[in-house]
Amino acid sequence: MPSENALVRFVDIQKSYDGESLVVKNLNLDVAKGEFLTMLGPSGSGKTTCLMMLAGFEPATHGEIYLKENPINKVPPHKRGIGMVFQNYALFPHMTVAENLAFPLEVRQIDKSERETRVKRALDMVQLGAFGDRRPAQLSGGQQQRVAVARSLVFDPDLVLMDEPLGALDKNLREQMQYEIKHIHENLGLTVVYVTHDQSEALTMSNRIAVFDDGIIQQCAPPEDLYERPENAFCANFIGENNRLLGNIIEDHGDSIKVEIDNDAGVVEAKKVNVGDIGSRTTLSLRPERVTVNPEPGEVPNIFSGKAEELIYLGDHIRTRFTVCGHDDFIVKIPNSAAHAHLKEGDTVNIGWNVEDCRALDPSD
Amino acid sequence: MTTQTALPEGPILTADGIPLKDSLQKSLRQNKLRAMFLVSTPLLFLVFLFIIPIGNMLTRSVDDTFINRVLPSTIEAFESWDKVSEPPESLYSAFVNDVKAADKVDIGKVSTRMNYAKPGWKSLVKRTARKIKKLKGPEYKDDLIKIDKRWADKEFWLSLGIMKDKATFGYFLNAVDKTYDFDKNIIDVEEERKVYNTLWYRTLLVSFIVTIACLILSYPVAYLLATLPMRISNLLMICVLMPFWTSLLVRIVAWMIMLQQNGVVNDTLVASGILSDENRLAMMYNFNGTIIVMTQILLPFMILPLYSVMKTIPPTYMKAAQNLGATPTLAFIRVYMPQTIPGIGAGCILVFIVAIGYYITPELVGGKDGRLIGNMVAYHMQKSLNWGLAAAMGSILLAAILLLYWLYDRIIGIDNMKMG
Ligand SMILES: Nc1ncnc2c1ncn2[C@@H]1O[C@H](COP(=O)(O)OP(=O)(O)O)[C@@H](O)[C@H]1O
Ligand SMILES: [Mg+2]
Numbered sequence: 001m002p003s004e005n006a007l008v009r010f011v012d013i014q015k016s017y018d019g020e021s022l023v024v025k026n027l028n029l030d031v032a033k034g035e036f037l038t039m040l041g042p043s044g045s046g047k048t049t050c051l052m053m054l055a056g057f058e059p060a061t062h063g064e065i066y067l068k069e070n071p072i073n074k075v076p077p078h079k080r081g082i083g084m085v086f087q088n089y090a091l092f093p094h095m096t097v098a099e100n101l102a103f104p105l106e107v108r109q110i111d112k113s114e115r116e117t118r119v120k121r122a123l124d125m126v127q128l129g130a131f132g133d134r135r136p137a138q139l140s141g142g143q144q145q146r147v148a149v150a151r152s153l154v155f156d157p158d159l160v161l162m163d164e165p166l167g168a169l170d171k172n173l174r175e176q177m178q179y180e181i182k183h184i185h186e187n188l189g190l191t192v193v194y195v196t197h198d199q200s201e202a203l204t205m206s207n208r209i210a211v212f213d214d215g216i217i218q219q220c221a222p223p224e225d226l227y228e229r230p231e232n233a234f235c236a237n238f239i240g241e242n243n244r245l246l247g248n249i250i251e252d253h254g255d256s257i258k259v260e261i262d263n264d265a266g267v268v269e270a271k272k273v274n275v276g277d278i279g280s281r282t283t284l285s286l287r288p289e290r291v292t293v294n295p296e297p298g299e300v301p302n303i304f305s306g307k308a309e310e311l312i313y314l315g316d317h318i319r320t321r322f323t324v325c326g327h328d329d330f331i332v333k334i335p336n337s338a339a340h341a342h343l344k345e346g347d348t349v350n351i352g353w354n355v356e357d358c359r360a361l362d363p364s365d
Numbered sequence: 366m367t368t369q370t371a372l373p374e375g376p377i378l379t380a381d382g383i384p385l386k387d388s389l390q391k392s393l394r395q396n397k398l399r400a401m402f403l404v405s406t407p408l409l410f411l412v413f414l415f416i417i418p419i420g421n422m423l424t425r426s427v428d429d430t431f432i433n434r435v436l437p438s439t440i441e442a443f444e445s446w447d448k449v450s451e452p453p454e455s456l457y458s459a460f461v462n463d464v465k466a467a468d469k470v471d472i473g474k475v476s477t478r479m480n481y482a483k484p485g486w487k488s489l490v491k492r493t494a495r496k497i498k499k500l501k502g503p504e505y506k507d508d509l510i511k512i513d514k515r516w517a518d519k520e521f522w523l524s525l526g527i528m529k530d531k532a533t534f535g536y537f538l539n540a541v542d543k544t545y546d547f548d549k550n551i552i553d554v555e556e557e558r559k560v561y562n563t564l565w566y567r568t569l570l571v572s573f574i575v576t577i578a579c580l581i582l583s584y585p586v587a588y589l590l591a592t593l594p595m596r597i598s599n600l601l602m603i604c605v606l607m608p609f610w611t612s613l614l615v616r617i618v619a620w621m622i623m624l625q626q627n628g629v630v631n632d633t634l635v636a637s638g639i640l641s642d643e644n645r646l647a648m649m650y651n652f653n654g655t656i657i658v659m660t661q662i663l664l665p666f667m668i669l670p671l672y673s674v675m676k677t678i679p680p681t682y683m684k685a686a687q688n689l690g691a692t693p694t695l696a697f698i699r700v701y702m703p704q705t706i707p708g709i710g711a712g713c714i715l716v717f718i719v720a721i722g723y724y725i726t727p728e729l730v731g732g733k734d735g736r737l738i739g740n741m742v743a744y745h746m747q748k749s750l751n752w753g754l755a756a757a758m759g760s761i762l763l764a765a766i767l768l769l770y771w772l773y774d775r776i777i778g779i780d781n782m783k784m785g
Contacts, residue, residue: 057684077687078696090685094703103699104689155690 006030006066007159007191008054013063015049015215023049025215027063031193033158036185038194040202041212042238047195048087050212051161054193056080067159078107083152083160087167089144091136097123097147098132104155122150125184142173149181153188163195178204199239203227211235231274233364236285243291243330245284246363252278256355259284265325269301270358281363288319288331290357293340294349303352306330308343318343324351419763426756429533435475436463443525452522457506464490464497481535481751482545483524489515523547536757541565561741561758568738571655571727572720576667578660579716580709583667587708590668591675605668613662617729620658624648624730650732658726663719667712674708710777718766738762 008031015024024046031037039047052058054065056077064071072080091100101119110118123129126146136144145165152160162181166174182205185192196202202209203223210220211234219226219235230236237244245268251258257272259282268284275282295303306322317333320343324330332351334340343349377385433440442459446452464472472494479486493512500508509516527535527545538544538551542559546552553559586605590598608616623629626645634640648654678701686696724739731737738758745755 055684055688057687076693077684078690078692080688081690082688084685084688086681086685088679088681090679090681092682092686092700092704094706103686103691107689107691107695107699151689 005033007033007035007068008193009066009069010050010054011064011066013050013053013060013065015046015053015058016061022061023215024053027215027217029210029217029220031159031191033191034189036182036192036194036205036207038196038202038206038209039212040196040199040209040238043197045212046215047197047212048163051084051163051193051195055082055084055161081155081157083155083157085145085148085152085160085162085165087163087165089136089148089165091144091147091151093136096133096135097128097139100136100147101132101151101154104151108155118154122154125153126150126180141169142177145169145177146180149184153184153190157190159191159193161193161195164197165194166196166198166201174201175204181205203239209239211238213238229273230285230359230361233283233285233361236283236359236361237364241288241331243286243288243327244364245286245325245327247282247284249275249278249280249282249360257282257360259360261325263326265327266304268325268358269355270360271355273359274361282360283362283364285359285361286353286357288333289317291332291351291353293320293332293334293343293351295352300352300354302355302358303350305348306332306351307348308345311343311345322351422756422759422763424756425752426536426760427532427534428753429478429528429535430531431471432475432478432528433531435467435471436460439463440525440529443522443529446522448523448526452506452519454504454506456522457509457516458502458504461497461500461502461505461509464494469494477750478753479524479528481539481754482528483521485515486521486524489513489521520547536753537761539754540757540761561738564736564738564741567652567734567736568721571652571659571735571737572717574656575659575663575720576713576716578656579663579667580713582660583664583671583712584705586664587668587671587675590672591678592680605665608662609665613725616662617658617726620654620661621649621730624654624657649730650735652731652735654730654732655727655735655737658730659720659723662726663716666715666719670711670715671705671708674705674711678704706777710773714769714773717769721765722762 008029010027010029013024013027014022016022027050029037039050041047049058053060056072056075060073064073066072067075067080067082091097092103095103098119101122102115105115105118119132120129123132126149128143128146128150131139131143131147136147139147145168148165149162152162165181166177169177178201181192184190185205194202194205203226206223208220208222209226211218211226213234218238219231221229221231226235227240230239233244236242245259245261247259247261247268249257250260250267252272255272256269257275259268259270260266261268261284270282270284292300297303304324306324308320308322309328310321312319315336317335320332320334321328322330322332334343379385379388438459439456442453442456446456467475472490476487476490476494479490493509493516496512506516515521524547526547527533527549535545539554540561542554542562543551544554586601590601590605592598593601621628625631626647626649628649630648631640631645635642635645640646648657682700682704683693683696686700687693691699722739722742723737724743727735727737727740728743731740742755742758742762745751745758
């Protein structure tokens with residue numbers, strides 16, 4: 001229900017393009033003022049659709065969107081005053097960079113001198129002060145991206161939407177732009193709704209991440225919560241690396257449960273997060289860096305023997321693939337330090353983990 | 366570290382010791398030969414279907430050698446005459462000898478040519494030629510004057526002065542209602558013989574109006590074609606292309622049925638009470654007919670280039686403009702339309718060029734005041750057989766088109782043109 005300083009509220013939003021299937025299913029989401037909220041999800045999960053509804057280019061089939069507590073379903077896009085960075089930038093090719101930036105000011109009938117100062121300020125903000133007279137086609141991808149960001153901000157919107165703005169850039173540039181966008185967000189106190197399918201981008205930039213799958217928000221939480229405490233198998237899998245063990249619940253101890261892994265591969269004690277009653281199925285989720293190799297007896301409750309199948313040397317850690325409990329895709333990250341085990345392929349060792357680190361989630365499939 | 370062999374002095378050699386340049390040339394030669402072969406076919410087409418005919422046309426428009434060939438001694442005698450005294454006997458006898466020596470058909474043609482310089486030549490020569498064989502000589506002046514007293518008229522002889530050169534601008538002058546006087550000064554033709562300037566002016570006016578009308582009508586159609594969902598736009602595209610599959614004559618006849626005094630349009634207007642029976646609109650056999658029918662026929666030439674440009678404009682531009690605060694109308698005007706300029710340019714040039722040389726439609730539905738210069742070209746090609754004048758008009762049309770291209774290139778840039 002209405003939280004005090006929500007800038008944007010999606011209330012019971014549903015969206016269908018064809019009248020047969022829902023692309024967005026019952027979306028409820030608040031975006032606080034000053035927040036950097038990322039919609040993260042695989043392609044086709046409805047992220048762009050949500051953004052388009054917020055920007056006013058797609059009507060919601062059901063539900064209401066509020067901007068500063070005002071319902072905006074009937075407000076046309078040009079009256080919403082929301083900045084937006086499009087996926088392919090959508091810089092007007094027949095205008096120079098400066099004209100592109102002046103456009104939103106011109107249509108707001110801001111006078112010429114004011115326009116020029118604001119265009120200059122926005123260009124300086126993205127370090128493109130000298131490029132005002134160029135055409136967008138004469139800029140590199142990264143520069144176009146900055147112009148697009150500058151243009152979305154030049155008319156001082158409170159809210160800026162960005163739809164995979166960095167998708168077309170190469171890796172280095174992408175990382176650099178992530179920081180720049182983040183700094184702009186912090187410096188200007190903007191509210192940003194950001195769309196990406198790149199989980200590391202989402203983790204780097206966001207205050208909060210809404211994980212989309214199939215038109216549903218699977219979880220909406222700050223990055224560290226999402227990584228450390230995923231609430232369902234989809235999130236655990238989608239964000240970061242994750243080992244999965246499937247099994248049936250055989251004991252329930254309140255906080256923890258005991259799970260019998262399929263094919264009688266052993267019993268694991270796990271933290272109870274998102275499971276049914278005794279006898280129902282569950283997916284155990286375990287981060288590769290939370291697994292100990294050769295634990296002291298009694299150090300951890302779950303100890304199994306595993307056979308090292310493959311070792312990949314990655315400098316700071318060694319990525320090792322084990323066969324454990326009948327799963328041959330069990331990944332462990334062994335830190336590269338003197339104290340840690342040095343394995344060879346084919347070695348069989350004990351590996352173990354804590355109850356806290358092994359989260360029992362919904363049976364995903 | 367990569368090792369690098371030290372470069373030897375002098376020319377660089379390949380591994381087997383042949384200078385690199387020779388090697389390269391050898392390897393390129395084959396490519397060149399192949400390229401030349403591939404280019405030769407279109408080149409031949411270009412030469413035979415374009416360069417030679419157009420060259421021929423340009424030559425014809427100024428060519429005036431025929432009279433020198435058929436009446437060589439007459440021209441010679443004319444040169445030695447002082448043009449002030451009465452025409453001397455030598456001129457008459459030279460003429461008679463030339464006519465006796467010449468082919469009958471050539472005499473007919475040359476008299477036609479002479480008639481352009483001074484009306485009357487044709488009938489004079491025709492009348493005389495029949496009897497000239499019987500003349501005995503050696504003096505001919507009095508005999509000729511006896512056959513037709515116009516032979517005593519100095520004017521006729523003087524008119525040879527503007528025909529004796531091997532090249533003439535006379536046809537071009539004729540094409541714009543000017544002519545030479547016998548001293549080769551450029552003068553206007555007599556008022557009642559002026560026809561072409563009005564036609565040039567009307568041709569430009571019609572082409573201009575048709576181009577604008579096509580643009581106004583095509584723009585929304587092309588926009589719909591480019592933006593509607595595939596299924597509907599394909600259907601629409603078929604409707605646009607349908608006229609291409611229908612004979613031009615059929616379409617014009619259809620328009621005649623529509624537009625005539627008792628045609629569909631007038632009947633409908635009268636029946637619905639908008640017009641009274643006496644005030645039926647005259648939409649055919651006049652200027653209006655030419656405009657209406659040409660516009661319809663040339664529409665696809667505008668729609669297709671527009672469509673091909675609009676198709677490449679992603680809808681996000683319109684969204685971005687609206688997101689930045691522009692109303693849909695403003696977004697369309699400021700962001701969408703400027704991006705269609707290459708299509709507008711290409712379409713306008715295409716329609717204008719086709720319109721400026723059009724003649725079938727004006728011929729059939731234009732009536733007297735809907736005729737264009739193209740009809741005159743056709744007339745001189747087929748009826749009057751004044752190919753020189755037809756060629757001159759064609760050359761002017763060609764020059765106008767080239768001028769248009771040049772202007773377009775200066776203003777918009779030819780590289781920006783998108784034909785489809
Ligand atoms: N304009 C549209 N018309 C019909 N279906 C659409 C349209 N836009 C998106 N969709 C469908 O909606 C689903 C979600 O699309 P989208 O919101 O673009 O996903 P995302 O941005 O997460 O990749 C997809 O299955 C897509 O095919
Ligand atoms: Mg998308």
